[in-house]
Amino acid sequence: MKRKVLSALLAATMVSGLLVGCGSSNTSSSSKSSTGSTTTSTSSDASVTKTDLGEYTEENPYHLVFSYIEFYQQDDAARTAVQDAMNEYMIPKYHIEVELLPMQASEYAQKVQLMISGGDELDVIPIFFSYASSWIAMNGIEDMTPYMDSPEGQAIIDTLGKDNAYVGSMNGILFGFPAQKESVELGGLCMRADICDELGITEEYGLAKNQDEYTGKVYDWSVAGDIFEKVKEAHPEMTPLYMQGSSSQINRLAFFDSLADNFGVLDWEADHDSTTVVNQYETDTYKNAISLLADWYDKGYIYQDALTDQQGSATMMKAGNTFSYMSAIKPGFLVEANASNGTECYAMYFGNNVEGGISTTNVSFYDTGIASNSADPEMAFKFISALYTDPEVMNLWQLGIEGTNYQVLDDGTAYYVDGEDASNFKYHQNTGWFMGNQFNTYVWNDGSRDTNYWEKLQSHNDWAQYSPAFGFMWDSSNYSTQITALQNALSTYRPALETGSVGTAGLEETLQKLNDALYAAGLQDVMDAKQEQLNTWLDENGATKTPQSNLDKIEAAKEANK
CATH class of the missing domain: 3.40.190.10 (Periplasmic binding protein-like II)
Structure with missing residues (x-):
């Protein structure tokens, strides 16, 4: 779990094909981010992801540490199984091997700051809005602006809308993306x-x-x-x-x-x-x-x-x-x-x-960003894009393994597997309001919600009149x-x-x-x-x-x- 693949700065080389991170097929095309890094080839004969800092394949994926706050107690073995399931999906598709790093709310701020200042292995982090200025001042957060011209960046804009995609910005530094959730004050x-x-x-x-x-x-x-x-x-x-x-x-x-x-x-x-x-x-x-x-x-x-x-x-x-x-x-x-x-x-x-x-701050409450410690911020950005655009990634992280941690009901909503409930579940994060795109997860059946629930929350936001x-x-x-x-x-x-x-x-x-x-x-x-x-x-x-x-x-x- 500790391997990394680093290289000296690579010369920018165009690689034919669309990004693996976008989940594309073998359609041939090419694109290049504003950082000069190349995108991933998805052709059957050259499945490789190249960035300015590394080259990654299914056999040699980028090791990414994903930190987040775990608001509810989870079973350690169940979480490990979910991590394995995520990697079974992530490694061949994104060339990313994920290490889940849950934190308690009481320790989160101090722990992240200590990891950043200590140079620990850390990629994707939650950023509470009031910490942004001090973490930026200590050069602890990666500016994601250079990656926004990439297909992954455009996918995030398409998901959040342009205003929301850039709401986690300070002094021209794009430090994080807000969760896709309801935000209006009603x-x-x-x-x-x-x-x-x-x-x-x-x-x-x-x-x-x-x-x-x-x-x-x-x-x-x-x-x-x-x-x-x-x-x-x-x-x-x-x-x-x-x-x-x-x-x-x-x-x-x-x-x-x-x-x-x-x-x-x-x-x-x-x-x-x-x-x-x-x-x-x-x-x-x-x-x-x-x-x-x-x-x-x-x-x-x-x-x-x-x-x-x-x-x-x-x-x-x-x-x-x-x-x-x-x-x-x-x-x-x-x-x-x-x-x-x-x-x-x-x-x-x-x-x-x-x-x-x-x-x-109604929208930019907790934001998803990249620690300056990241060995390859572009790969971290690809993972963040997946959190906002790939339902499989979000469902695995939030709900766990289908059939083991949750079941999909006949109406298309999800609920605990037989024998488990809110008092004894093994794995159930239930924090889509916190990071990523909760609208890409199954609607959790609590007795009142149907498959149209996310549409209702999106409609709820339409009552907002924006502050200038x-x-x-x-x-x-x-x-x-x-x-x-x-x-x-x-x-x-x-x-x-x-x-x-x-x-x-x-x-x-x-x-x-x-x-x-x-x-x-x-x-x-x-x-x-x-x-x-x-x-x-x-x-x-x-x-x-x-x-x-x-x-x-x-x-x-x-x-x-x-």
Whole structure:
């Protein structure tokens, strides 16, 4: 598993044939990437992949270390079997031998950074957006821009769309590709179905079991206040809304383009087209949101221990102590919520607009990139392209071996093999939202999803109106000291403000203390630098435009809601 095939830099030699990585047949053609490296020949007499740094065949494949976060415990032997199955497929087709390197979420950042600085064998890595600037600064990430003119690069663009394909960029460096997933900010309340039925809420608002697909019907948050009033009157022993100080829900009430860290934002709610960086915590948008929470808290609608409570919404719902909580909502949300909460729930969309906002960090959350340690970045890029374009690769990594780890049902969806379930499976990653193209995997049958589920998620994204700064990534590497101080200041005051715990009487004073602490910590310097970087990016790229098809869909919903 440790062999590598390296050579001195090869002279660029054209090799007839299409890339093996594109899964092509023996059709004759030739192409060349902008790096000067040659592509793979797939003709029957010369199955070889040549790059500037190596030459690889089925007998002598490139050894690639693929690191990723393993969010759920897997059986070691089952994972090894999956790795073997991947290589049985990957080696003859791509001339790549994959070594899976799972990491725990708690160790991921430190481990990757240590491996990069130590020069360890490492190729494909997950890049959390907030780590990008520091890892780029330490020359730890490969710039993938030179490979984008290749067939593999074009395949990624065809899969993600051009805007999304380049969203993981900073200062002209393309450091990673986002997962293919739902990204638009749409949300509202998850509510106990039995209480809704009892109080007539179900009938009044047309709620139904497993009805969580967005249709453009959205309610103002004042309507939620009316619902909470009914619940509190009928069930004084039950908290209408559970909130928790350790988890901000401000984007449920008002969307900002956070420009990565919330220290200098675009006030999207006030002006969808604004490119002026402002202090979020001085905007009317923010003040209106926290004022609503403070009013609800005073009326007893919000859990009174929200500031310090650590139980979580699922625990409170199972105990029957709360009626609802705020959440992002998407198709399929309710099945997961029902299982987590131990009770049937309804979903109801709330917000200030029919459309939902979408920003760089909504899409570029975890990105798939290449470590600078890679012995042959072009081969690593070919593997990444396969993660986004080859269903066999993605299904093997995510679901395992068909017939051993999962079965395909008659309706075309997938589920555990007989004798296994969520409590005892041997291999089931279930993290397509994290890296690669989850839309290339089988739809997992959880009781509500059919084979059209991925199309529903893609349609869900069509409700997005883009921030004009979509694609801009703030480089904070020169402001790490200020960012740390700002985070400390925010953590001191944010939980009380964003759970309503300050009450209406203490809101103005606490908000002022927050802003004073932020400016003392260097907020203005950070905002000025962020605005300067954004202006440069806008000069080079122009403001991002929302696809016309999205705008048409949004406008039609607005007309229908009149």
